[in-house]
Amino acid sequence: MAAPVVETETVRGEPAIATAQPPQQLRVEGLTVRFGGITALSEVSFTVEPGTVHALIGPNGAGKSTLVNVLGGAYRATEGSVHYGDAELTALRSDKVAGLGVARTFQNISLALEDTVEDNLLVGRHRLMHRGLLPGALKLPGARREERAHRETVAGIAELLGIAHLLRTPVHTLAYGDRKRVEMGRALAARPSLLLLDEPVAGMTHGESQDMADTIRQVRRDLGLSIVLVEHDMPFVMGLAEQVTVLDFGKKIAEGTPAQVQRDPEVLRAYLGASAAGDAAA
Numbered sequence: 001m002a003a004p005v006v007e008t009e010t011v012r013g014e015p016a017i018a019t020a021q022p023p024q025q026l027r028v029e030g031l032t033v034r035f036g037g038i039t040a041l042s043e044v045s046f047t048v049e050p051g052t053v054h055a056l057i058g059p060n061g062a063g064k065s066t067l068v069n070v071l072g073g074a075y076r077a078t079e080g081s082v083h084y085g086d087a088e089l090t091a092l093r094s095d096k097v098a099g100l101g102v103a104r105t106f107q108n109i110s111l112a113l114e115d116t117v118e119d120n121l122l123v124g125r126h127r128l129m130h131r132g133l134l135p136g137a138l139k140l141p142g143a144r145r146e147e148r149a150h151r152e153t154v155a156g157i158a159e160l161l162g163i164a165h166l167l168r169t170p171v172h173t174l175a176y177g178d179r180k181r182v183e184m185g186r187a188l189a190a191r192p193s194l195l196l197l198d199e200p201v202a203g204m205t206h207g208e209s210q211d212m213a214d215t216i217r218q219v220r221r222d223l224g225l226s227i228v229l230v231e232h233d234m235p236f237v238m239g240l241a242e243q244v245t246v247l248d249f250g251k252k253i254a255e256g257t258p259a260q261v262q263r264d265p266e267v268l269r270a271y272l273g274a275s276a277a278g279d280a281a282a
C-alpha cells in the first residue's frame with residue numbers, strides 16, 4: 001500500500017531558499033512501462049542516494065524520458081515500483097508527487113513567454129500559496145506578507161541561478177540559456193528535495209553547458225537536494241554526476257561512476273556500435 005503523502009511545510013517562517021524536507025533515497029525496482037505493444041522500460045532497477053547527482057544516459061529511444069515521466073507522476077508503471085523514502089510514487093498523481101518534494105524540468109522549455117521571469121518563477125510557488133496573488137487593493141496584511149515571502153524566495157533562487165537581474169524581464173526577450181535557467185528556477189521555486197532535469201543543456205554551446213554545470217553544482221551544494229539528470233551531452237554528464245545508469249532499448253545495461261561506465265563494453269557498443277566497442281576494448 002502507498003505510504004501517506006506528507007505535504008511539504010507551509011511558507012511561514014521559511015528561510016529564503018530551503019528544501020522543504022531533506023532528500024530521501026529514491027529506489028526504482030523492476031520498473032516496466034509498456035505503451036500498447038512498445039516496451040519503453042523493462043525491469044529497470046537503480047537507487048539514487050540522498051543529495052547525489054545521478055545521471056540517466058542512453059541512445060535515442062532508450063527510455064530516459066519515460067523514466068523521468070514515471071518519477072514525476074505523469075506516466076504510470078505497468079509493473080514495478082518507485083519509492084521516495086517511504087512513499088510509493090507510482091501510485092500517486094503528479095500533484096501528490098510534487099507534494100512529496102519532487103520537481104522536474106521539461107525537455108522542451110514550457111514557460112509563459114509574455115510573462116516576466118519573476119511571474120514564471122512564482123508559478124513554481126503556487127502549490128505552497130495559501131491565498132494566491134491578489135490585485136493590490138484586495139490584499140489583506142497577511143496576504144501581503146505571504147506574497148512578499150514568495151517574492152523573496154524566488155528572488156533568492158534567481159540569485160542562485162544568476163538571473164536576478166532579469167526578474168522583471170519578459171521571458172520572450174531572453175537568450176535560450178537564460179530560458180533554461182528560468183525553467184530550472186521554476187522547478188526549484190517549489191523547494192524540491194529531488195530535482196528531475198530532462199536535458200538541461202540540450203541546444204547549448206559548450207561554454208553555456210559548462211556554465212550550467214557550475215550552476216547545477218552550486219544548486220546541489222546550496223540547497224542540498226538530490227538531482228536526477230537526463231542528458232545526451234557526455235562531457236557535461238561525466239563532469240557532474242556521481243553515479244550513472246545507462247539504458248538501451250528500455251533495459252539497464254550498466255551503472256557505476258562516470259569512469260566505470262565510460263569504459264564498459266556494453267555502453268560503448270550501445271553508443272558506438274559493436275566494432276567500435278571491440279576497437280576500444282583492444
Ligand SMILES: Nc1ncnc2c1ncn2[C@@H]1O[C@H](COP(=O)(O)OP(=O)(O)OP(=O)(O)O)[C@@H](O)[C@H]1O
Nearest residue numbers: 035038039040058059060061062063064065066067
Ligand atoms: N507516450 C508514448 N506512447 C507511445 N510510445 C511512447 C510514448 N513515450 C515514449 N514512447 C516510446 O518509448 C520508447 C522510449 O522513449 P523515450 O522517449 O522514453 O526515450 P528517450 O531515451 O528519452 O529518447 P530521447 O533521447 O530520443 O529523448 C520509444 O520507443 C518511444 O517511441
